[in-house]
Amino acid sequence: MKVLKVVSDRHRKEFLDFPARIFSHDKNYIRPLDKDVEDVFDSKKNRNFRNGESERFLFVNDQNETVGKIAVFINKKYKQKQPTGGIGFFDCVDDQKTADCIFDFAKNWLQERGMEAMDGPINFGERDKFWGLLIEGFFEPLYGMNYHAPYYKQLFENYGFQIYFNQLCFGRKVHAPVAENFLEMHRRVSENKNIYAKRLMVKELEKFAKDFTQIYNKAWSRHGEGKQLSEVQTLKLFKTLKPVINEHISWFIYENEKPIAMWMNIPDLNQWFKYLNGKFGIWQKLKWLWIKNFKKNKKMVGLVFGIVPEWQKKGIDGYMIWEGTKHFRKTTSFEDYEMQWIGDFNPKMLAIAENLETGVTRKLATYRYLFDRTKPFERHEML
Template identity: 70%
Template sequence: MIIAEEVQNDSQKKEFLEFPARLYKDDKNYIRPRNVDIEEVFNPERNKFFKNGACTRFLFKNGKNETVGKVAVFINRIYQQDQPTGGIGFFDCINSQETADFIFDHCKSWLRDRGMEAMDGPINFGERDKFWGLVIEGFIEPLYGMNYNFPYYKELFENYGFKIYFEQLCFSRPIFAEVSRVFTLMHARHSKNPDISARPMTKAHLEKFAKDFTEIYNKAWAAHGEGKRMEESKVLKMFKTMKPIINEHISWFVYEKDKPVAMWMNLPDTNQWFKYLNGKFGLWEKLKFLWIKKFRKNEKMIGLVFGVVPEWQRKGLEGYMIWEGTQHLRKHTDFKVTEMQWIGDFNPKMIKIAENLDTTVTRKLATYRYLFDRNKTFERHPEL
């Protein structure tokens, strides 16, 4: 017998955080997420998605009152799909199809009662840049903000009837690997243009780079992600939040005279530091973090955003920017490998750019969808 408990009190909230730590205690690749990052998702005062949605967490107990699973289930009214679609996330479960089916049935019932006709998962009650997707290949240490799970989770989802809505590809390459000759030729060509220059992002000028980031992002990406645009004030707030971990050698902007036309944003993989803190980030852990950050080399960086404004696309500017930045960071950092945040298989243009960097796919995640009407035709995410 399995019983569902809605997470309401402090004890239940703590168990929601502690259950995965017990479940993965023997998995050497598991890195426990920071408790604060998980809790912020479920805090209406910190998560803007509560303004247009609802979210509830559940624990699942067996007859001995032992936790055997957990999940968050939510609706987000600005998550526009062909049919009303809810979400499930933060799913963890013992290796039991019966238990997983009970959890999925519970989520389906909760969502149906709120007018939903399908559910996607595992996804986040928030943006796609964190806690999105199920690992189906490459069970290695997760990047900061990335989901991690046992290989058997794939069977739990697919045996229930979930189908892959889109795959999420993570590309990686060694920093000192040879750069594509095409990119070096692009760099040589644009280097002759006196109007073109590349500059690394610096902490002293975050306001300027926030403005430039916003301009490039909205020109390059406004047509993607259901037409989302970014506001300069929110970008600046994000940059200020990231300031303690910004490395001034690894994020690059390209300008035509003084006009921003391209960007390549990277950050150190903070999981290489956070993995020593066991999910906690109180005063003692913050001091420990600063010590680790200072004395323990971080050899992995994460590619966050790559963008070129439309008028400069397909002109080789990305080759100029990447080779300019790569030459610099090889001299001034300890990084040995870079891994890009995932690219959806619905975005062949970005996949092509990644492939041109002579990268390899190091991990693959999947966003699954389950249609409540089992007779309805399933369709994958449309290509951009």
Template identity: 70%
Template structure:
């Protein structure tokens, strides 16, 4: 017998946050997410998905009143698919197929009652940049905002009948690995051009770099696949939010005279610091974080965005920028690896760019789909 509890009070919210830490307590690679990063997703005042969506969290307990699973189930007007599709996320479960099937059945019924015809998971009730996908390969310490799970979760999903809607690829490379000869050749070539210069991002000039970032991004990515145009004011706000963790040696811009033509944006993987805080970030933890950040080496950085304006694409300016930045950060930082956040297998152009940066696939995640009509033909995510 499994008891279902809707998460409503503070005790249940705490259990929702604490259950994964109990489940993974012997897993050396597990890093507990900050409580506030999860709770903000379920706060209608902070998550715009509530404006035209609905989300409920559930706990599942056995007859001994022990928690054996949890999940969030939701619908969002922003999540447009071929058929009405809901989502499930923040799924955790003991290694028991019957328990998992009970949770999935419960989510299916909840979504059917709201007119849905399919459910995707594990996904986020919001943007794709956090808590999206099921880890299937590369069970190493997760990056900040990245899902982590036991290998047996794959069987729980697939045995129930979920099928892979798309695969998410993460690319990585050692900082001190050999750099492609074409990169060094392009660096030599463009270094001879006095109009071309590369500059690292500086905290004391965020408005300028926000403007340059917006200009490059909107030219390079806005019309690419599912890209969206960015507003300079929102970019500046984002940069100001990131300011405490910005490392001035690892994000680079390239200019033709004073015109921004390329960018390579990176941040330290803050999980390398947050892993010591056990999910909390109160006053004590903030002070501890500052101490850890000051005295603990962070050897992993995360690639956020890479872009070149159209008129400079396929001219080697990317190689110039990468080698210029790499030479600098090798001297001035402790970073040993860089990892690009996930790229969908439906985006071959972006995959090709990642591969051109001398990277290799180091982990994979899966976004699964379950069609309620089992006779309906299953289709994977269309190629962009």
């Protein structure tokens, strides 16, 4: 088997096209946008190259047919008990020997750079995209989410990878009954005339970005991996989301003029992008605009849910959920609601998801492989 480093345009095209052939008969596969994948490996667009390096490889059999691919990377900011590198964008035919060769190659590449373990499949970047191996829930992936065939799990585990942490997605039907305790919370909070709800409006984007920042920083400051955001960062994010914001599905709660809670949702972009076959040139953008305006999107995605500490456990969650739900049931065509994944090491976030009356919809896993097989394996520490 030959190993080809991805350097030419032909190799880059093959790296992008190969998964589409693997999943050519799978109706649930949605090809990621080529641009989103390529941006990961563009040192001008991915700031992680400042603290690490990444390379991509294709694996070709004797008949000159691609049988697998992988990306390998190290990031000095990825702090672990032992130096740990990453593998991602792994795809392979259903053959353990081929997979073992690919994993061996990745292991050697990382060992040469001082690594003692590898995590995968992960992204050379943030955890919000291309992170984890799908092991349950083989239906259409959300935008930015990995999709794999069931046999990939065996390829990883037969090689010796172990689950470092599970990634759980939660969801519910938009028109499913809302629990009586949520309705009771809504009735109780509604008696306070200083509390009111507002939906996010594009014309007031700067105001909502500011309010989001205040709530987020207060709500998540006590969490182990909580990050403080600046208003500049939030406004930049909101402007990026502006073309896909639906003004009926993101909600903010105020006490007088003070923001105290928010529930951010957007349409699932994959329900539109699945018609573009990974491309997003001028023609595809025009096609996307037509699809976006004339084809109903029936799935919404939960991005962030937060309540400032002084208003937690006081019924604000039930108030906000019912205010939002009763509105977007009337004004939108959404039928399904699904949240982005939550790590099983984060019980506080899992509790929030359960409080939203959701159930587990799919499961991904982040695997780890220790190069020294005599060392004890430890899962992700609990937050």
